[in-house]
Amino acid sequence: MNNKKLTARQYLTQLQELDTNINQDLERLDDMKTNACSTGGIDYSAERVQTSPSGDSLCKAVTNYVDFNEQINREIDKFSDAKEQIIRQIRGLHNARYSQVLFKVYVQFKSLKVASGEMGMSYQYVRNLHKKALTRFEETYDNLHYLT
Template identity: 90%
Template sequence: MKTLSAREYLGQLQELDTNINQDLERRDDMKINACSTGAIDYSAERVQTSPSGDSLCKAVTNYVAFNDEINAEIDRFSDAKEQIIKQIRGLHNARYSQVLFKVYVQFKSLKVASGEMGMSYQYVRNLHKKALTRFEETYDDLHYLT
């Protein structure tokens, strides 16, 4: 397995969150498509057609299967989030934990984090860099979570 930098490792949460949100949008589109029955043109001459299968049934089945995949993805995200939170807290440094939590768990920018922490942006930027270095020193086997 490839070893990641602390920034790459911790940044996986935001990537997972984005993927879940995209999948939720896709699921909503699937639901709309499954619920649209289409129109029947009664003015056209009727001809016998061969059964092409129940497209509604297939659409609903695909929707349910995709929804199950999303739920599994959400479970993996929750597990990864808990693991990262424990690792951040395992640094045993309140300021490091605070900045890493705000940036990588709450997905806040350093500028927003500095405002919430009541510290200058430059100080929080340096603190963030030191926290990432400490994270890499503490956890040497950083790899992809999923």
């Protein structure tokens, strides 16, 4: 675990990075499943010199799939824990506007432009609000570090 002190923005954007990593791993898992389920063709015209049990490659593919699936489930658990921690910290600012903008941007992964529309406020106002909320977050939580 890295104990490097992070800015509020770096700390909060970890959720989106974790989410992206999980989605990429799920795509890889789907590819593994496809590869494990596809059957290779057999060339009967070639002379067979050595044989190996046909189930070995399938067994290995299934084992790798199951192991990777378990790893992804652990990543999802870490993501859920990190998300709950960040939500608690955002709510711990005890400022409804700050909480609203930080939640929309860092938990729901919305842009400031989308957040401003949903909040019914001008983009410039929400930009300034976001900046103030990040400053307040850093003042409130002075030991921000990597979550995983």
